[in-house]
Amino acid sequence: MKKFAVVAAMATAFLGSTSAYAVDLEVTHWWTSAGEAAAIAEFAELFEEQTGNNWVDSALAGSGTGANPVIISRIIGGDPMGATQMNTGRDAEELIQAGLMRDLTPIVEEMGGLDFYVDQSLLEPCMYEGGIYCLPINIHSWDWLWVSTAAYEEIGQPVPTNWDEYVASWPALQEAGILPFGLATGWPFSGVPGVLMSGLGGSDLVLAINRDKSAEAVRGPEFRKVAEALDNLRSVISPEMMVPSFGDVGNQILAGEVAGNIHGDWLAGDLQVAGGVAGEDYECLPALGLGDQLTGGGDSFYFPVLPEGTDPAVIQAQADLAKILISPEGQLNFNLVKGSMPIRTDIDLSAANPCMQKAIGMLENGLLPSGDFALSSDTQQQLQDLNTEFLDDDSITVDDYVERYASIIESAD
Amino acid sequence: MADTAVDTGRGAGNTGRRGFLRKTFLHNVPAKIAALPMMATVLVVFIGCTIWTVYYSFTNSRLLPSGDFIGFEQYERLFGTSRWNVSVWNLVTYGAMSLVFTLGFGFLLAVLMDQKIRFESAFRTIMLYPFALSFIVTGLVWQWIMNPTLGLQGTMRNLGWESFTFDWIANPRMVLFALLIAGLWQGVGFCMVLMLAGLRGVDEEIWKAARVDGIPTWRTYISVVIPMMRGVLVTAVVLIGSGIVRLYDLVVALTNGGPGISSEVPAKYVYNYMFGAGNIGQGLAAATMMLLTVLIIMVPWAYLEFGGKGRRS
């Protein structure tokens, strides 16, 4: 049996361990881009500093779609890690129900509750039968339009301040040989429809579709605008121009090769690492510059139930890590690098970049539930399949798209 | 299937001199113990797991296999899903092309190799080496060759052939041909080896007789040799066919299903829904359809191979 954490811990013990009994805690996550990696390193550093234990980093390639299966199958397969990141939402709900995740209630009580969470709705997916099984550690939003200052300088136009201006500038951009919309292959496109939905369709539409699963709303005029915008968007995207990863799109934006991109706020981390300065090298438009609410999901940490016979020190290390993740210090260090919003605002965020400041301002209006957050992974996968197909196959009309979207939402649970 | 093997072994050691059934039974205990792994594999994996999969494909199991029985709902959804239908269609198209070309080129090359050519061994070594490589390696090499900007297309354009186009990997209508080129590269040599063995199994007398009768070579191949190679041909079809149904690694490495969903295949759908999307019922239903496909290939073969023999004897 390879309980990595345990074995490693025992090995250290046998060697007559150096410091006061340091144990290894394996942490899985899929933060592999430059900005993300720098952010998780902040947690690792705090954890090792404050507890003296070792953070065994298991980064998994392929983001949610590639890494989730590995994480889930390891937990189901009886080979759990010490802690793991997953999206805040329903991906792990069955794992919680099956009793595979550690109930964090005692730890939370020790900390005096979770009232400091800026939006209590974030905690909903973590709750099950009165227990709390995960800790959201940040708020992520897909709802950002990133635009390149350099590209607009090149064509001599002002940098757009909202989606409509941005769309209007496409012909000029194309004439100048600049790609209006940059895109990475794979999952990044799957977030775009949701952003258009909240930006163009508005809060009511998001709630009706993601929360209430209303197929009527999908067939309505508001969603149609979204589908048409998507149709418009796919006309300026060609497969040959796609790059391998979203971080590459960030570089293209800084270089002015690409005029804009819709992507989640974690792109900010990569832009920062690449030396970009918000407001100078790029502009960020939350909710496409149109709305005043962000759809939010984010990342949570889960602590799987470790098998019997696990060194109690490892179990203690889980608890210690849990506390560090949501402590003011952990929140500040991590989110400043990650480019996401912290789950608590009782900390000094003056160091946050202008994009994050905008987002924090919008948090006061409440979060809208994102697709990640409100839909099961099965439904998300279906929508992703649909979006991937729509992007690539022009023979699928807007009507087809709306109808198929509606039928997926209809059967969603 | 290798009947010779069965007969020679009969009665060799299992009865000893004492011949009672019960003694025989006891006598074979070590053999039975030794065969336990095989029995376990057959009973637990090949039979047990298959039945389990078919059974649970009728449930609404999500992340964990614990759902309720829901009849054919997973299958209804499966065939109402564009990605699955595209996957099936891709597999049928790719499979038909792959089967025809693998057999065709395999046979052609085997015939050519059988013409008393020089360097036969060198030719064979070159044709078969891709078969030693994994589909991942195969997919990645061809992904690089087919890279639109820096691969073959880019090279030809840089060399002055401006209109040269070889962007199949990025072209939804052509991407299956991209897969085919890589798949053939890997598999044709193997088919050639099988066919060559079959050709060399044909009696020299047949050729002599055909020559005496003045039958042209190509006609001898078509009307005499090919029918005589039925066994090898059927084997090749079954092998290539069951390999095609499993097609997975190559797609993952070469296109990962893209552009869009235009090179998706069933095995990938199964994997995604089982492990990625946390919908085991859906994944198992798709797996069951793959099983059904294999049965459709296998049952006629088994009938030809075994049923046919039964009639003859």
Next chain:
Amino acid sequence: MSQTATMTGPAPDTHTKVESGPRGPRPKPFFTPQKIIIYSILVFFTLYFLFPLYVMLVTSFKTMPEIRFGNIFALPSQISFDAWVKAWTSACTGLTCEGLAPGFWNSVKITIPSTIVSIFIAAVNGYALVNWRFKGSEIFFSILIFGSFIPYQVMLYPLVMITRELGIFGTLQAVILIHTIFGMPILTLLFRNYFASLPQELFKAARVDGAGFWRIFFEIMLPMSLPIFVVALILQVTGIWNDFLFGVVFAGTQNLPMTVQLNNIVNSAQGTPEYNVNMAATVLTGLVPLIIYFVSGKLFVRGVAAGAVKG
């Protein structure tokens, strides 16, 4: 199938035997139009088969600026081993940038025990099936062969559950078990046919002398079956080395085999793709089976023809 099966026996090796005298139409002078057509077709296919190997190798020795110049045919202007070093020691799969070396050693750790265990079990199976037949043994064998055609995806999830129950999911033991299971049909067929082709007198004599199941196996059968062991070895080492699916599902994140690591390096890379590193990594991953292929020569041909049933 009967044809391929016969080929696995040592004696009736039609393939190598007849090699000296191919059939076909009567010999003709060398430069006939027919010969020219034959050789042109063969050469055309040879180019098709060799082209990727050539491209892989030249690309791996180039520098990135040279690759961006855009001529995949061109030989490297200056041979650079940087890409090879990087592929082996520092290419990134996700956060870890340790190159393919860990994947290589994982593959070694998977391949060696899987090969040994699967071949041993199959040899015993074949021996029991031929010399110690018992009621139902042929039925088990038939189902075993039939089972080898069932798509892996059908048995994948239940096997995840079984390995979980055994407490070995995500470990080397799990992959070894899976390779043993799925290697069993073809290997058993191989050994069964081989043992059946051996003269039975030796076995009978040993029985008369009172030797038991295992003694005969170890003292008489094994020493005689070296050739078939080599064939089985070739088959298993290449097959297991090249596996992707079982490695991904069962090996666990710490033991991912080389094929999986390779795919991660190439297809999940961040930043500008480094094609020279990718190709060096690809060659490295293909190296073990290639070496086996070139060293084993005709035995490999026999192995794949025997492996025909594996599909």
